[in-house]
Amino acid sequence: MITSLYQSLCNMETNIADRVALRWYDEKKQGVAEVHYAQYAQDLRRFVAFLRAEYGDVRGKRVAILARNSYQYVICMYGTVIAGAVAVPLNLGKDWDAISYELGLTEPVCILQDGEFAEREPALAETYGSILKPMDVFAAYEPAEDVTEVEDLSALAFIMFTSGTTGRSKGVMLSQKNLFSAMPAFLDPFDDVKKYMGWNTDEFSSLSALPMFHISAMTSLVSWSITGHSINLCNNLKYFYRDLGAMHSEVMAVVPVLLKSIYSDVMKGRRDRLNGLCVLTCGAAMFDPKILSDMMEKGFFVAQMYGLTETCGDGAWNSSQEAKYLTSVGHVDLSCEYKLDDGELCMRGDPIMLGYYKDPEGTAEVIDADGWFHTGDIARVEEDGYMYLTGRKKNVIILDSGENVNPEELEKLLVPCADIQECIVKEKDKKICALIYCDPAKQDAVKEFVTGVNRGLPLYKRMVTEFSAQPLPRNAMGKLLR
Structure with a gap:
């Protein structure tokens, strides 16, 4: 089992080099561009070379990313971690006050950006102009040949900011051990998908429309690179149907707004717009059971997932296609221990975050002395093992x-x-x-x-x-x- 991004890099070069890794719609060429895993691996090595040349020993140093989804984004995020530095993907949709707070907190050695935020918020260049770098900065470097495994897979590798409903966002600290401990929870259920859909091949593609600062997008990229599947990148939901039409995708992770749009097409007899899309994984919010039921009746495989940034997206998976389980998030994943504390779901195990960045008090509020992470979600578990969420404790x-x-x-x-x-x-x-x-x-x-x-x-x-x-x-x- 692959347990680190370095091992994934080696797997790209030795076992899946000739498979298509990523596709995206190239605006300049007005068509689809693609790279194979061999090129993907070489560009990851180029990024390591860039960091070393510019910043020397980057172990533990933070590298912020402020951009839309792109192939370069993938290289920057995972190349940072392979080099031993800490990737800090930021939400492009936030205002300057929020972004300046997160940059001030994490103190990055550089900010990789595509220019969109800087155009909207001139204060970025005024404040951090000396450390701004273009997303393709690595392209001019020769691939580093002496890349090795990082010393400690339990060390900080990612800082993922959550957006709370009150107060400042919190920086969730995740290690490679956290991330890869959660991988079986994402990979194993797809055996159910393949069996149900009658697929006898691993050669299918997934459309990634969620932004890469979202834990679901990050875990999808890692899990598919382990198996050698292809990821089709959508960098803007405004172009969702263009990208879906241009890049055949069987699988997609959706949030409610996307599912409603897809549902509307299906019910209007416009399934042709979906270009073969047939497996939907639903997470991040509440879904209308009728929509899920109707989609299943139309031949879609609909799976529901539960997870938090603090758990690397791990939590529960519902791959049942029975109507009676439509409102359940499914069975809890085996990578963690679970318990209910006065109705609140608590989890303990390797996927649980290291804590909140520079916030020991906030960490102590959610991770108790015995290592239990208190999710804040009120839940119940039935005798058949299916779990149901009933609300947020704070609400x-x-x-x-x-x-x-x-x-x-x-x-x-x-x-x-x-x-x-x-x-x-x-x-x-x-x-x-x-x-x-x-x-x-x-x-x-x-x-x-x-x-x-x-x-x-x-x-x-x-x-x-x-x-x-x-x-x-x-x-x-x-x-x-x-």
Whole structure:
């Protein structure tokens, strides 16, 4: 089993060199470009040569990346770690205040960027101009021949920033040991996929549309390079259908907004736009069970995943295609121990983060003295082993009556209403309030739907309805703010 990026590099050169590693749509050529694993490995070595030439001994030094998805991004991120430095992928969608905080916290020796953020926020060049580097800076270097394994696979390798709903983002510290300990959780379930789909070959491709500062995108790139599959990169969701049409992809990780778009095409008889896409892995948020059920009936394999940045995306996997398990995140992965502490899901094992960067107090709040990571998710596990998430511990509403209300449970009940575009449930004036954004012409229909839901709820859970004239605010990761 491959247990490091260096071993993956060697595997590229010796076992899968002639396979296509990555494809992307080249704007200049107006067509698809691709590289094989042999070239991928050579460019990783070029990047190591660049870091050594510019910064000498880079062990433990931070290298920030601020760009859209691209082949160069992949090289920069993994080349950094192979060289022994620490990769810090940043969210291009954040504002200057957030990015300047994260750069100040991590103190990178260089910032690899594609120019987009600098054009939008001139303060980047004004403050960090001396350490800004283009994404393709490595191309001018000869491949380093003397690349070896890093001394300690448990050492810090990545700092992945999370976007909380309040306060500053936290830098999640991950090692290569963390990352590769989680790999079986991503690779093993695909045996179920191949069996269900009748595939007798490993030669299929996955479209990667999530940004690379997202743990799901990072783990996908690593897992597919282990198996020798091809990754098709989408650098902007604005061009999702163009890229999907240009690059045949059977597999894709989706978030709710993407799934809704795909679902719309399927139900309108426009499956041709999907160019062979047939396996969807769903994660990062709540999904409408009806959409999942309809997609399964149309022949799609739909898997649900649960994981956090702090767990390297590891957690649970639901590959069952039975309707009764649609609302479950599946069975817990065997790479970790699990327990419920007063309903809160806790995990312990090698995939669990090292801690939060320069934040021992924040780390101590979530990792206890016995090494248990407290996820903050309220869960239950049924006798058949399937796990269900019912809400976030910090979001629980405690009423004056002493009753506890999980707002996520109520939000799930509102998902089937097609007229609701966005919704959060919160406490307001000591009542349970559903704050809803929708077409003003649909407000009466939405009120009627909420009234129908309320009839099936105990009195203390019944919701009053409030409408927002604007889309609801979201954080830098696109999650609704409460």
